Amino acid sequence: MRKVFVSELLGPKREGLFNDVMDMEIENIIRSLSSTPSSSAVNLDDKLLALVFAVVCKVGFGKSYREEPFRGATLKEMLDEAKSMLGGSIGDHFPIFGRCLDKLTGWSDRLEKCFSNLDGYVQMVLDEHLDRGGSEISDHEKDFVHGLIELSSKKNTSSSCLTKDDIKALIMDVLTGGTDTIVVTMVWAMSEIVRNPRVMQKLQKEIRSCIERKPKIHKSDIMHMKYLKMVVKETLRLHPPAPLLIPRECINHCQIGGYDVFPGTRVLINAWGIGRDLIIWGDNTTEFYPERFENEVDFIGEKFDMVPFGGGRRSCPAFNQATTIIELTIGNLLYFFDWEVPVGYGELNMEEKGSLVVHRKSSLLLVPRKHNWQE
Incomplete structure (x- = not known):
């Protein structure tokens, strides 16, 4: 299947x-x-x-x-x-x-x-x-x-x-x-980008220098945008759309950390906790810092530093298409527009809600301003 x-x-x-x-x-x-x-x-x-x-x-x-x-x-x-x-x-x-x-x-x-x-x-x-x-x-x-x-x-x-x-x-x-998992990831990404002007400026500089006023960004252009890929990975690390993944069932008896896990046991994988592990990611695990991915981190393979798409044969089969949609959409949004929080809103509310899929508690309201070379 x-x-x-x-x-x-x-x-x-x-x-x-x-x-x-x-x-x-x-x-x-x-x-x-x-x-x-x-x-x-x-x-x-x-x-x-x-x-x-x-x-x-x-x-x-x-x-x-x-x-x-x-x-x-x-x-x-x-x-x-x-x-x-x-x-x-x-x-x-x-x-x-x-x-x-x-x-x-x-x-x-x-x-x-x-x-x-x-x-x-x-x-x-x-x-x-x-x-x-x-x-x-x-x-x-x-x-x-x-x-x-x-x-x-x-x-x-x-x-x-x-x-x-x-x-x-x-x-x-x-x-x-x-559907929902891709939307949630893009919304969290835009939230973090707008909250961090340094990241937004660096990302827009990369995107606009790569495109050079083309009418739009194509799929092939994304391959040259290394910082965009870092931003998406950092979003998935901090905000995995399914923080406990999909429940698994243990097939064979095994031991994890000295505990016996018997066949038929329901197992929940804490992807949210793995992405914030102090031993792997250091003391600034809650900071949105895409540069931590300058050294390539594999998030869909045998190294489990982060597992937003799960792992092994039960991993998400559509991770390539999902990341393509996310990168291409965010790239275009940052290429054509400068984004701001509405006047009077103060800082963005980053509270979460949900169970199987965790998204923002409040809708993301932002002001898009056309980049000045379009006006």
Whole structure:
């Protein structure tokens, strides 16, 4: 299933579509910000959410389904409810009597409704693709769901073909894992950049010297922006979007720090704590200091100094695409605009909230000012 996910969504088959959609959506957000009245603040949470939803849904499903209501709720509302449910309940931790409490408190009914709504939504996406067919669509335009449908209809001698439930599960993975985490990381990155004028000036200098007044930043330009990559890594170190990653289950008996961990034990990996470990990162672990990454730090390999994407075969398969979206979006935002906190707001409030995914407690409101060479 992981191999199918990577090859059909993240591999060369969708690279052209991904690049085209990214360019189009970044142009849209830059155009929208450019039309903002002078000195007016914009809600970056909403802007970045719209961008990521459009990219993920268009590459995955052919169009953005964000605003289409389903059973009285939008996709965003259903995904927010799903993340709340994934945070767990009393019954998950104390199965003997917790399940009874879940029924009494209404948790079980809420969980069933949440699953039913999302399953119905995914079925709607699948049905639309089946009704439309893929014979008249070019290979370049075919999305992730088209690829899954084609695989499900092929006779594969090495393994059984994909079932409808397999396809729906993969679509669900894209929806629940490919939107909120990227948005949260970009919002934290912009928050830290604006809070640290030194970082913003250094980053803008690098971006603008690399681009030299081109109409926009392309994916290939990002490769030359070393400080931008440091800023993104520092954001992921301080603000991993899923601070405890996804819960794991121990397969074999092992010992960690002298403690026995038995098969079937639920294990939580504290990615937030690892990124702030004094032994690894020194005394200034809470400081936003991208220069600490001047010596390359591998965050998706065998060295576990930081693990925002997990590690091993259970690591996030889309980390390359996620970092590309983050770097390309932030690069364009800092290239075209100078950013300020609205007058009278004082310092940015950096309080957190959330459980499975941790984001800012308050929306990020900033004033975009066109860089003077555009005026």
